[in-house]
Amino acid sequence: MKKFFTERRINFIISVFAIVCMWIVWIIAYYCVRNEYVIPSFQDTFVSMWNDCFASGSFWLAFGNTFWRTLLAFFISFLLAAALAVPCALSKSAKAFIMPFMIFFRTLPTLAVILILLLWTNPRIAPVAVTTLVLFPMIHARLTAAIDGIDTGVRQMVKVYKVPSKRAIFAIYLPMITPNVLLQTGADISLGLKIMISAEVLANTAKSLGGMMQVSRLYLMMPRLAALTIIAVLAGLAVNAVFSQISRVTRKWTAKEGDS
Amino acid sequence: MxxxxxxxxxxxxxxxxxDFDLTLGEGVITCLMGASGSGKTTLLNVLANLTPFKGEVPPLRCSYIFQSPTLVPNLTVYKNLALVCADGARINEMLSVTGLSGKAQSYPVHLSGGEAQRVAIARAFLFESDIMLMDEPFSSLDVKLKRSMYELFTDIWKRDKRTVLFVTHDPDEAVTLSNRILVLENGKITFDMEASGDLPRSFEDSLDLRRKLGEFLLK
Structure with a gap:
């Protein structure tokens, strides 16, 4: 009995209990409010999740479009962030030049940016652009910190032992920052998904999750709106879980023997 | 020289x-002692060209054993050594000499402190250098492990008799491992003593050396 209830299993059971509590709160809130347009019932939401989403071709098209745009925005952000993080890590002058731009991008009000971009571009491009603008400074800060965090001793060792630069970058520095980067990638894409959906709602992007949510709101289809919201949350969690598993590949050189 | x-x-x-001058003999293990902040590590870093300086220092290929092993965490022991030496046979021989053959495919996170420092020593000897620099390489090890490291180090050193400059706070280490002991104070060498004899020097063989060094350090 004691062996079955390991600490990990107990924590898992507690997490499942927390989700059950959320579900109970939802049911209680529904019966307290008794207004389908405020809080939809669990049954109607579940039915809508199946009929309007999983069993619907247009849902999968919308989901695919939103997810693809999110990945595109993340990819662009990552490339830009990496391109600027390296000079920041190597040169204090470069860092002094680049940092004001990063602060500017970080403090831009997201909704205002969407509205501006809608004027300059179109409802398909604007959400990608705004998601890129939000993710880019965050990823840049993280990459700069990861590069700065490379052990000084290792850097000195590379210099003393005259390890060629290309080998140092690809065999030493990049793998050294990989665990941190992989672990955060899931969180970044998950955040990107949230921002993308918000931007699509505002831009009323056709054939997108955000667009579907906007239509649901307009026609007061609350169960459908709730179902789409839950699916968006689950998608974010799934992305986090996938990258958490991918990052385990680095455990062979980061985890001591016996670590779970 | x-x-x-x-x-x-x-x-x-x-x-x-x-305007500091120093001559290091070829094939000699020189120990540099001094108070904290006296510039011992700075001298090593100058020789390794890790810090800017003024003066005449010949360009040198250096091996460097740092205070901590500074192994690359994502490379196995074998691949850490392969960073400095392309000859697989030499790497395998060095792994055998340092007792690390069974750890060749292990990652640094799975090594004990002593094993990691042995890898650092192996790496230093595998790299073909003009001088080997060591910055308190055994300071984090316990007494018994230190003794075994002294044996290992001198055993390998005797095979190629490289010029070595090492820094230590430990007088025992100084008298056990070196042919020449220097003490640095205020940017000057205030004690310079040469010692002959087989290395590592036993306690009995180092008595005279200990006495002279002790008299100087404690005055």
Whole structure:
């Protein structure tokens, strides 16, 4: 009995209990409010999740479009962030030049940016652009910190032992920052998904999750709106879980023997 | 012979070295002692070209054993050694000599402190260098492990008799491992003693050396 209830299993059971509590709160809130347009019932939401989403071709098209745009925005952000993080890590002058731009991008009000971009571009491009603008400074800060965090001793060792630069970058520095980067990638894409959906709602992007949510709101289809919201949350969690598993590949050189 | 001439080095307004001269004999293990902040590590870093300086220091290929092993965490022991040596046979031989053959495919996170430092020593000897620099390489090890490291180090050193300059706070280490002991004070060498004899020096063989060094350090 004691062996079955390991600490990990107990924590898992507690997490499942927390989700059950959320579900109970939802049911209680529904019966307290008794207004389908405020809080939809669990049954109607579940039915809508199946009929309007999983069993619907247009849902999968919308989901695919939103997810693809999110990945595109993340990819662009990552490339830009990496391109600027390296000079920041190597040169204090470069860092002094680049940092004001990063602060500017970080403090831009997201909704205002969407509205501006809608004027300059179109409802398909604007959400990608705004998601890129939000993710880019965050990823840049993280990459700069990861590069700065490379052990000084290792850097000195590379210099003393005259390890060629290309080998140092690809065999030493990049793998050294990989665990941190992989672990955060899931969180970044998950955040990107949230921002993308918000931007699509505002831009009323056709054939997108955000667009579907906007239509649901307009026609007061609350169960459908709730179902789409839950699916968006689950998608974010799934992305986090996938990258958490991918990052385990680095455990062979980061985890001591016996670590779970 | 390695000659340092007119070395000057400051950190801000604090002068560490001013017109400092030093000659290191070829094939000699020289130990450098001194108080904290006296410039011992700075001298090693000057020789390794890790810090800017003024003066005449010959360009050298250096092996460096740092205070901590500084192994690359994502490379196995074998691949850490392969960073400095392309000859697989030499790497395998060094792994055998250092007792690390069974750890060749292990990652640094799975090594004990002593094993990691042995890898650092192996790496230093595998790299073909003009001088080996060591910055308190055994300070984090317990007494018994230190003794075994002294044996290992001198055993390998005797095979290629490389010029070595090492820094330590430990007088026992100084008298056990070196052919020449220097003490650095205020940017100058204030004690310089050569010692003959087989290395590592036993307690009995090092008595005279200990006495002279002790008299100087405790005056």
């Amino acid at each position: 390695i000659e340092i001439k007119n070395l000057s080095k400051s950190y801000g307004e604090k002068s560490i070295y001013k």
